[in-house]
Amino acid sequence: MIQINKIVGNIYSDSDLHEKYQDMLKKDKVENIQISRLEADRIRMRKVSNKGTDLAMTLLPGSHIYDGDVVLLAEDRMVIAKRETENVATVTLNNDASTQQLLDSATKLGHIIGNMHRPIRVTNNKIYFPIQSNSEIELFKKLFYNLKQNIDIKIENIIFEPDLGFDIHGH
């Protein structure tokens, strides 16, 4: 068992680590641990990599684990955190709608999604929230029925990072 007290860095934001990652990948020295969205905020957990490395993680309070975080870097191995993807509904607001229509639609969408107690992420006219099963997309389409002129909704299987302070629960 190897004790882990801090994240070394991230292969997607640190060019040196990215280079190291590419090098170790070629030498078959890269290992992964799977981290779910709910585990991303945990600071104490035990994880076993896909190659059997046993890790006892005790991170600082407030730590968050991102996709590509380097959990362990040693001569013989590099252990990377792979965030699990999940089904996420993406609602796009129609750019052709008037400002008033967009404002009304966005407010009503927020009300409906909030009533379903979902965490959300909002970027570039898109609202993202996780869904628990494919059948739920039909439910949300019904709930959004009165807004259908101004929105488009689809499902994507992606890593979901809620906006800070909007990581509320499913009820």
Add this chain to the structure above:
Amino acid sequence: MRSRIPRVGIGGPVGSGKTMLIEQIVPILSEKGYKVSIISNDVISKEDADRMRQNLATDKGLMPEELVIGVATGGCPHTAVREDPSINLSVIEELESKYPFLDLILIESGGDNITTTFSPALADYFIYIIDVTGGDKYPRKRGLGIENCDLLVINKIDIAPYVGADLKIMERDAKIVRGNMPTVFVNSKTGLGVNTVTSFIIKDVLFDALPKPSK
């Protein structure tokens, strides 16, 4: 600096056996030398905390009475362990200051629905307990608690034949819903299966560490 004591959250519906599971786990941990405190959340009363204090502290002498703490949440039980765990966190802060020798804190949620989860700020590990009386459909009906807990415990297996619950179906469906995450069948009344639950706690939460020195 105050040392952080590992914490396990135990949630599940009313009557599923959260309190009795704790009453079985604590003696096993205690026998191995681990020192445990219990925080029991309830909506209005502190009945479960009072019962565990009487049983584990007063009658069995496994822990000082002040280490079993009741919290009356006053609202939806999950709010105190997920949305706003500040009441529980303040109790934990006090425990960590006064009793740094503790190895583990068990946090029992109030009886709640199948979507209970614990805030990662509060619990390092989440056990969700259901029982067979809800029928063998329970695991496949999913819900955040069943899907996301670190350990799913299915209790009261002794009465499965009397309520028409097929344990094989529950095991099969739990595997479909939870993948590689573990499920343990127990009878908290007799202690059957509880050693396995305790082993998961020692391995995944205590990292197989030896108990801390007493004081």
